[in-house]
Amino acid sequence: MAGAGAGAGGVGTGIVTRGWRALPAPALLLPALGARLSAGLAAEAAQRRLFPWLAVAFGAGALLFLTVADGPPVLAAPLGTGLALAGAAVALRARAVAPALLLAASFVFFGFAAAAIRTASVAAPVVARTVIAPLHGFVEALEEREEGARLVVRVVRLGEMPAAERPARVRVSYRRADGLRPGDYIEAKARLLPPPEPARPGGYDFSRDAYFRGIGAVGSLLGSATVKAPPEPAPLALRLAAGLDEARNALTRRIAESNGGQGGSAQGGITQAGAVAAALVTGKRGLIDQDTNDTLRAAGIYHVVSISGLHMVLAAGVVFWLARALLALVPGLALAWPIKKMAAVLAMVAVTGYCAFSGWDLAAERSLVMTLVMLGAILVDRPALSLRNLALAALISLAREPEGLLGPSFQMSFGAVAGLVACARLIDGRLWNPEGAGPVTRGLAWLLATVIGTLATTLVAQIATAPFATYHFQTVQPFGLVGNALTLPLVSLVVMPAAVLGILAHPFALDRPVWWAMGLAVRGMLDISAWIESFDRATVVLPAFGPGALGLMTVALLLLVLPVSGLRWLGLAPGLVGLALAASPVRPDLYVDREGGAAALRGSDGRLVVLGKPPAFVLEQWLKADGDGRSRDDPGLTAGARCDRLGCVAHGPGGVSVALVRDKRAFAEDCARATVVVTRLEAPPGCAAAHVLDRRFLAAHGSTTLRFTPEGAVVETAKRPGEARPWRPAPVKAPAPPAPAAPSQITPGPAAPAEAPGPTAPAAPPDGEDAEVQADP
Incomplete structure (x- = not known):
């Protein structure tokens, strides 16, 4: 029996062992996964493909500071930690994996420190409330628009405001700017507001962009502006910048007027073909009207009018080809x-000169860095287009302006180029070049390679940039592939060469025929765009998804593009999860303006109902975030809301009622009946509504959204009370009101600003989206 028992025990153990080995136990797979990971990292190191990950680590550190850090850090901490980790990587350089991981960690801290240094270096006062006062200063930049102009003024004096509170620059609109020029010293009465914060939680933050541009207020000039003699000479840097801006304005007007009468609506002798042609050369887009902007966006080619990668590469390519061809004509030079x-x-x-003349915009500067790095590779006999060069360009750009990481321009530019580099072999024309073929066959092969290469390049760039474009703009252009395929040949073969030739001919006053010819090509581009815009659903509006989905898709893009080993397939998992999250976003049921002057509630039909009169830009952002393709002027937006002089009332999902209070006399009734009370006023103590979003609460939390669930309302806000962000000035404190008695009321934040903008104030610039336009491939 004992032997039988032993035999039985032996048999049982074998069955269990074989069964255990047959099961896909994660613990048993870890050694194999570790070995594959080590082998993959070794392959990446052998191919020198670990360097691009340093740029990723640097960007992660900058992102950590810009989105999470609360207050200024002690710079010695991230710098010292980074240096220590880098030293450890050098000490362990004989190891296989540890040095790479330590070096990547050190670059995280270096990126964190770079963002902190950049934030401190541009620090300048930001107005905390509406200010109406005499403005004295130098016109630093002037951009003509359809009506009037937009000025950037270097402030010398602003009423009686002390220097410690006075913004360094302000951006103002002016309807009568005919007599003004960059560099003028002006005196005018101005109405200035703090740069607007996000229209919704997670939305575009103009105040952050304005801070890094040195702009501490936005607004308009009231009445006329008087040009006076300056109390002291303007700084040399300002005089140079103003002179360059004046030259840009003069060339913009010359190009635009050279295309008068070509067709399309002409205003003041300027057609839209001329306005777009001028924007392609000088970067001044103010003369392009909204209809033309919408047409270009619908065709998926709006990136063409934003001077960035496409223009830099084409300009550099034209000059490189011309210079090399001319030098080759001199035998002594060509041989020696x-x-x-x-x-x-x-x-x-x-x-570099083109970038400076076009205004040295952030997108143009990043593209310049990328172009210079790739041209520099030619000087050291290296391949111009490589991921190492791209990573080096990203490191330089992030070290100079880490805040660009948060904008669509940086994300889309580098995402598109990374995708093109990774797929270069698949879209290389040499794959379609048959060896030993005759001239006709070679010509047909070249034509086929050109067509397929153009389509493949556009497709790869669109796939690589789609997550970023959809996240930031909530729109998709299904026919963008067609638009780019039809218009980019015109831009590459006619428009940009003409731009280079026109700039060369301009000093000789021989440029007008060139601009006219360039305008013909631009007119063809606009006609193609208008044809695509006429397609059904040329522009599709999608609901906004969260940063988590974007982060996962970004990780997927990096993993699919950067590695050369089998590690790239690790990108499939985060990519699929990110797509699933983006395809099923959670939409709020109530949007509330940051000032409490308007709201949008989901009605019984599932679409938003607008209460009050939100600024046009804010309403547009709400509609896009909700996936609502209606125009902001649609009269049906207010259907379902009952309004009078005291306020508005609307009913939402689950019997929720929202009251927008305009007059304090409405508080008694609305606090007793409404689920949510929204007001730019200060709600009385004891307001019995479940949620009170009044002036005190919104001053501390900013724009707010609510999502109503069976468990209660889920509240999201654009900022946290007490959050220290240099681009968000602390509210001006008023006398503290009595504490509210209702326990269900949302806890209010700090006191509201002493003077809040009125309902007709330009809470956001109508062209706020132009601050960051879709980057080009």
């Missing part, structure tokens, strides 16, 4: 000197 490198140097000089 490296004319390819000489042409690269000339192209670097030319493209």
